Amino acid sequence: MKELIAKYREKGFKLTPQRLAILKFLNGNTSHPTAEDIYSNIKKIYPTVSFATVYNTLQTLKDKNEILEITIDPQKKHYDPNIKPHHHIICIECNTIGDIFEDYSEALRLPDYIAMEFKPVGSHVDFYGLCIKCQKKERRKRQ
Amino acid sequence: MKELIAKYREKGFKLTPQRLAILKFLNGNTSHPTAEDIYSNIKKIYPTVSFATVYNTLQTLKDKNEILEITIDPQKKHYDPNIKPHHHIICIECNTIGDIFEDYSEALRLPDYIAMEFKPVGSHVDFYGLCIKCQKKERRKRQ
DNA sequence: TATTAAATTAGAATTATTCTAATTTAGATA
DNA sequence: TATCTAAATTAGAATAATTCTAATTTAATA
Known part of the structure; x- marks a missing residue:
């Protein structure tokens, strides 16, 4: 501190x-x-x-x-x-957000047609899914 | 129609x-x-x-x-x-949004530590950058 | 310690979005 | 074709997130 x-x-x-x-x-x-x-x-x-x-x-x-x-x-x-640049995953049920420390930048190349229209300065991946708590809730519901 | x-x-x-x-x-x-x-x-x-x-x-x-x-x-x-699932690029100056039709799903694997916490159902890449108009404006400003 | 630019505050304003409840209407049915 | 009704529309109010305002306070310097 x-x-x-x-x-x-x-x-x-x-x-x-x-x-x-x-x-x-x-x-x-x-x-x-x-x-x-x-x-x-x-x-x-x-x-x-x-x-x-x-x-x-x-x-x-x-x-x-x-x-x-x-x-x-x-x-x-x-x-x-x-x-530090990183990515996120958000739970579509409860909106909890998790951090993803993984460098995808190599894979995230822009196709040519868009590179003509935009000069990229960065990127960010939004994953969405279900957090472990909400997975359990879903399972309980289905029973 | x-x-x-x-x-x-x-x-x-x-x-x-x-x-x-x-x-x-x-x-x-x-x-x-x-x-x-x-x-x-x-x-x-x-x-x-x-x-x-x-x-x-x-x-x-x-x-x-x-x-x-x-x-x-x-x-x-x-x-x-x-x-159709696709991605977007937004101009950080004027907020214009462009479409990116490119399948990155193979590359966007989640690391194990997060796969234990979230079950992913999808992903979306946000690119950000400068659209061609705003690039030109920037250039003009700098002169 | 005095000075002052920057930060804080309460509350109003703004913006995006959602809700409400009365009215209208598209499309099904007689 | 006229009637019916569930669904859609509307104006406007309500809500929620965020920003602004202008008066007041304060941290950090001189």
Whole structure:
């Protein structure tokens, strides 16, 4: 956490307690929280925190390339503090998101006809499926 | 268009003029319209059409597997009448979406550790990049 | 310690989407 | 062809996610 603080101060971040709480919450978090998730967690410690602060901080972190915004859930955005390029799988039942650390970039070549229209800068694979919990629920239902 | 009508009537669709206009608009459309795009287009012909009708029809079409909902633009959903599985590339400047007809499924194997947590049912690749128009704009800016 | 640019806040505004409940209508049936 | 009814349409309200506003506070520097 010490390094975290040093790191953000270095980047010109003004380190407020709210912001620090958000950073702490995100640090190493693999649950892909939404803004709402972050807000309600921080609110426990700083009951006056506002959504604006959460969104502002997320925006700043995005701008500084410290978090990824994940567009895989049709309902809302999720955030991921792991900025190493990776992919995701979302459960079509409960929307749980899992991380996939696998480099598919070699295989993901664009066909020529589209390379003429777009210059790619990156790619991301959305897998969708059923998480283990929802698989079990499905099985129970079917019996 | 004749077949289109027959096809939907077969499926138990009640064919109202508004709905028909939506079907017509979507048929063969590769622009990945949003609900708003569809609404404003239909409104030209049926000025009293409501968003509810557009969303209802989209929902029905989704249920009947006649269109795909695309979650690639963080701002809103896009719709695609091409239900053949394919992938997309979105311009990070103007949000234009292009289709990529390429089967990557062989390459997109899930690593074991995640296959234990999720049973995959599908996948979709989001490419992001710059469309040709925005590439040109960028070049102009840089000069 | 004073200064100030940046951050926080409550709450309003905006945008996308969904819901409601009254009305209309397509298509089946008599 | 007229009647019936379940399904579709509508205006507008409601909801949910996100962004904006403008007044206030504060972290970090000088």
